[in-house]
Amino acid sequence: MDVDEFRKRGKEMVDYIADYLGNIEQRQVYPDVQPGYLRSLIPEEAPEEPDMYEDVVRDIERVIMPGVTHWHSPYFFAYFPTGNSYPAMLADMLSGAIGCIGFSWAHSSVERAGLIGGVTMRKIPTDDKFALRGETFRKVLEEDKRAGLIPFYLCATLGTTPSCAFDNIIELGPICTSESVWMHVDAAYAGSAFICPEFRPLLNGVEFADSFNFNPHKWLLVNFDCSAMWVKNRSDIIGHWQIPLGRRFRSLKMWFVFRMYGLKGLQAYIRKHVALAKEFEGLVLADGRFEISADVILGLVCFRLKGSNDLNETLLKRINSARRIHLVPCQLEGKFVLRFAICARTIESRHVQEAWAHIVQVASEL
Amino acid sequence: MDVDEFRKRGKEMVDYIADYLGNIEQRQVYPDVQPGYLRSLIPEEAPEEPDMYEDVVRDIERVIMPGVTHWHSPYFFAYFPTGNSYPAMLADMLSGAIGCIGFSWAHSSVERAGLIGGVTMRKIPTDDKFALRGETFRKVLEEDKRAGLIPFYLCATLGTTPSCAFDNIIELGPICTSESVWMHVDAAYAGSAFICPEFRPLLNGVEFADSFNFNPHKWLLVNFDCSAMWVKNRSDIIGHWQIPLGRRFRSLKMWFVFRMYGLKGLQAYIRKHVALAKEFEGLVLADGRFEISADVILGLVCFRLKGSNDLNETLLKRINSARRIHLVPCQLEGKFVLRFAICARTIESRHVQEAWAHIVQVASEL
Numbered sequence: 001m002d003v004d005e006f007r008k009r010g011k012e013m014v015d016y017i018a019d020y021l022g023n024i025e026q027r028q029v030y031p032d033v034q035p036g037y038l039r040s041l042i043p044e045e046a047p048e049e050p051d052m053y054e055d056v057v058r059d060i061e062r063v064i065m066p067g068v069t070h071w072h073s074p075y076f077f078a079y080f081p082t083g084n085s086y087p088a089m090l091a092d093m094l095s096g097a098i099g100c101i102g103f104s105w106a107h108s109s110v111e112r113a114g115l116i117g118g119v120t121m122r123k124i125p126t127d128d129k130f131a132l133r134g135e136t137f138r139k140v141l142e143e144d145k146r147a148g149l150i151p152f153y154l155c156a157t158l159g160t161t162p163s164c165a166f167d168n169i170i171e172l173g174p175i176c177t178s179e180s181v182w183m184h185v186d187a188a189y190a191g192s193a194f195i196c197p198e199f200r201p202l203l204n205g206v207e208f209a210d211s212f213n214f215n216p217h218k219w220l221l222v223n224f225d226c227s228a229m230w231v232k233n234r235s236d237i238i239g240h241w242q243i244p245l246g247r248r249f250r251s252l253k254m255w256f257v258f259r260m261y262g263l264k265g266l267q268a269y270i271r272k273h274v275a276l277a278k279e280f281e282g283l284v285l286a287d288g289r290f291e292i293s294a295d296v297i298l299g300l301v302c303f304r305l306k307g308s309n310d311l312n313e314t315l316l317k318r319i320n321s322a323r324r325i326h327l328v329p330c331q332l333e334g335k336f337v338l339r340f341a342i343c344a345r346t347i348e349s350r351h352v353q354e355a356w357a358h359i360v361q362v363a364s365e366l
Numbered sequence: 367m368d369v370d371e372f373r374k375r376g377k378e379m380v381d382y383i384a385d386y387l388g389n390i391e392q393r394q395v396y397p398d399v400q401p402g403y404l405r406s407l408i409p410e411e412a413p414e415e416p417d418m419y420e421d422v423v424r425d426i427e428r429v430i431m432p433g434v435t436h437w438h439s440p441y442f443f444a445y446f447p448t449g450n451s452y453p454a455m456l457a458d459m460l461s462g463a464i465g466c467i468g469f470s471w472a473h474s475s476v477e478r479a480g481l482i483g484g485v486t487m488r489k490i491p492t493d494d495k496f497a498l499r500g501e502t503f504r505k506v507l508e509e510d511k512r513a514g515l516i517p518f519y520l521c522a523t524l525g526t527t528p529s530c531a532f533d534n535i536i537e538l539g540p541i542c543t544s545e546s547v548w549m550h551v552d553a554a555y556a557g558s559a560f561i562c563p564e565f566r567p568l569l570n571g572v573e574f575a576d577s578f579n580f581n582p583h584k585w586l587l588v589n590f591d592c593s594a595m596w597v598k599n600r601s602d603i604i605g606h607w608q609i610p611l612g613r614r615f616r617s618l619k620m621w622f623v624f625r626m627y628g629l630k631g632l633q634a635y636i637r638k639h640v641a642l643a644k645e646f647e648g649l650v651l652a653d654g655r656f657e658i659s660a661d662v663i664l665g666l667v668c669f670r671l672k673g674s675n676d677l678n679e680t681l682l683k684r685i686n687s688a689r690r691i692h693l694v695p696c697q698l699e700g701k702f703v704l705r706f707a708i709c710a711r712t713i714e715s716r717h718v719q720e721a722w723a724h725i726v727q728v729a730s731e732l
Contacts, residue, residue: 001451001452001453002452003384003387003388003452004384005452006380006383006384006452006455006456007380007381007384009452009456010377010380010383010384010452010455010456010459011376011377011380013380013456013459013460014372014373014376014377014379014380014459015373016460017372017376017459017460017463018369018370018372018373018376020463020464021369021463021712022369024712025712025717028689028690029689029690029691029692030686030689030692032689053453056453060460068464068466069466069692070464070466071464071465071466071709072464072465072709072710072711072712073710074710074712074713074714074717075690075691075692075710075717075720075721076691076692076709076710077691077692077693077705077706077707077708077709077721078692078693078694078705078707078709079527079694079707079709080527080554080555080584080585080665080666080707080709081555081584081585081639081665081707081708081709081710081711082465082583082584082589082590082709083465083582083583083584083585083586083587083588083589083590083592084462084463084465084587084589084711085367085587085588085589085623085626085627085711086367086368086369086371086372086375086376086626087367087419087422087587087619087622087623087625087626087627088462088587088588088589088619088622088623089372089376089459089462089463089589090372090375090376090379090622091618091619091621091622091623092458092459092462092589092618092619093376093379093380093383093455093458093459093462094379094382094383094426094618095614095615095616095618095619096450096454096455096458096459097383097386097387097450097455098386098434098436098437098438098615098618099437099438099448099449099450100434100435100436100437100615117483117484118483118484161445161446188446189446189447216449217448217449218446218447218448218449219446219447219449220449221449221450221451221453221454222449222451222454223449223450223451223454223455223458224448224449224614225614226449248461248590248591249461249464249466250461252457252458252460252461252464253453253454253457253458253461255457256453256454256456256457257451257453257454257457259453260451260452260453261451261453273447299446299447300446320396323394323395323396323398324394324395324441325395325441325442325443326395326396326435326441326442326443326444327443327444328444328445339443339444340443341443341444341445341446341447342443342447343437343438343442343443343444343445343446343447343448344438344439344440344441344442344447345438345447345450345451346387346390346391346438346440347440348440351391351440351441355441355443
C-alpha cells in the first residue's frame, strides 16, 4: 500500500468508524459466539502473497465484529467506561504516524524486573562475538550455587541492543534444563527476521526455551506497541504475570499487516534492510580510516574510526550536532563505537550512501 | 465534535499523516530544542471553553513537531527501528474506535504486583459503606507489626470497582505518615470526576498521598490506554518503576481532548453520566421489588431484587442472555448484586429508561 492508496483507504476507514460509532446501538451489545469461533473463519497461517484490501475490510464484519463486545454501545452497562471521543481518535491516528516513542536507555527491562522483584541479577561475560556461551554460563552458575544462591532464571538475547549479537542458546539450553533454570529468550528486534529461512539457524536451541518474546513493533511493520510472547507451558504464566488489566486490540494491526504484505512482502522487507546494512558495512570497510566492531548479521552496523575513544566521541557529537542524520553509540569491550541501524520503512540505498558521505565528511574535518 | 465533523476532520488527518510520512525526509531528523521548550508554547491550564479545531491542528506544527525526533525518517539510524506501515495504521484507527479491550476480572493489579514482588498482601475490612476507615487500618497495622511483619504500603481506593466506594483517606493519611507507610491512592475511574468542584470533597486527604493515579481512558473521553500517575517525591520513582522501555505518545490525545471539550465540556460530560445514574437509582427505588445496595455517588448503581442470591443470579443470567443490554455482577457483604454502570459517551435518558423497562420485564418473568 503506497501513500496514495493510504489516502483513499484512510478516508474509507474514517467513514467506516463514523458509521460504526454512529450506528453502534443497532448492534447486539454482547456477542453470542463461543470462544474459539474465530478459528474456523481464518486460515491457519499468514498468506504467502498479499491479500486484497477489499477482502480485509470485508472480513471486519465477517470475522471480527461477531466477536466484539461493543463497549461504546449505550446498552453497555458493565465494568466501568472506556474512553472514546472523536478528538482522541484523531490524536491517536497522529500518534501512530509520528511513532515517536519515549525511550529509556538507562535500565533494561530485565534490570527493572529484577529491581521490582527484589532479585539479585548477575551479568555474565560474553565471548569475542559478544555472545554468551555455555561454558561461561556453567562456570558462573557453579560459583553462584557455591555462594549459596539459587540460580533460577536466565535471560538470553538473540540480537542484543548494543551490537545485535546472538547468545548461543543451543549451548545454554541443555544447561538450563538440567539445572532447572528457566530460559527466557529475548529476541525483541531480531525475532522478526526469523520469518526468513536463512536466519532460522540463529534460532537453533529455541526448543529449550521456557519463554520467548519479540516485538513486532520493532521490525515487522506493526505500529508501536505490540509485543508477542510464547511460553512452553501456558499454566506457568496465564493470569499471573501481566500487570495491566486491559489491553488494546493489538492483534488487529498484526492481522492487517500480515494480510496486506503477505509473508513474501515481509521477508522482502527484512532482507532489504539487511542488504542495506551490508551495503553500509562495505562502505566502512573500503575506507582504511574506519573499522567494523562487530559482525554484521541483521540490520545493524557497529563501526568506528581507528583510534581513541575521544576521537570517536567527537565524531559522533559532530554528526549528531549537524542533525542531518541521527546515531547513538555503544560500548564494546571498552571501545566507544557508533551504531548505524537501518530503521525507516522507506529507506533506500541513496539514504545510506548520503549518510556515509556525510559521516566521511565530518570525519575528514576532525 | 459530532460524527459529521469527525468524517471531515478524520479525512483531513489522513491527508496530514500522508503528507507527514510522504515528506518526512525533508524534516530535520533530530530536534534542536531544549527539554522544557514546550512550557512557553502552551498555557498553564486546560481551557475552560473548547478551542477551535483549526487552532489545535495549527499547533501540531507550532508546538509538537519542533520537539519530535522523526523515528520514521530515512535519516534516522539510532536504536532499532519502530514499526510503521499504512495497513497497521488503518487497523490501529479501527482498534481505537472499537475500544474493545481484553479485561481480566480475576486479579487486581495490586494483587499481581504483590505476587511479582513476593510481598504479603493483606485485605482490610471495610465499613458498612464499603470504605476503609482509619480505626480498622490502625488495628490491622498493629496486629501485623506484633506478628513481626513490616507494613510499608497501603493502596487506598477512591471509587472501588464493585460499588464505587471511597476509602476515607483523610483518616488513613495521618496514620500512614506517622507509621512511614507509603499511601497510594488508586482513583482509576473516579479520578476523572474530580474536575468537578462538587466531587472534590471526596478527595480530601489526598495531601497525605505519596502517589496517586487515575485513568483518563476510563472516564475522560481519552481512548484506551492512558493512565496518569503523580508522586509526591519524583526521585522516589523516576527511572525505577515503569517496566516498558518505550511509550506511545499518549499525551497527544489528552491534549486534543482537553482543547476540544474544554474544562466545561468535560465537566458537563461527567455530570451527565452522574445524573443518568441518579435517574436509574430513582427508577429502582420506585419499584418495591428492588433495593439499592450501595450509595450512588458517581456513575454506578448497585441494585438487586429483594430476595435470594439465586434469584438475582437468575435475573442477571436472563438479562445477559437476552443480549439487549450487558451487565456484570459484584458481591457486597455476601450478597449477589447487579452493577449498572453508565458507560457510553452517547448514552441518553432514553437508553436508561429502555434498559430499566427491559430489566423490569425480565424480573416479572422470573
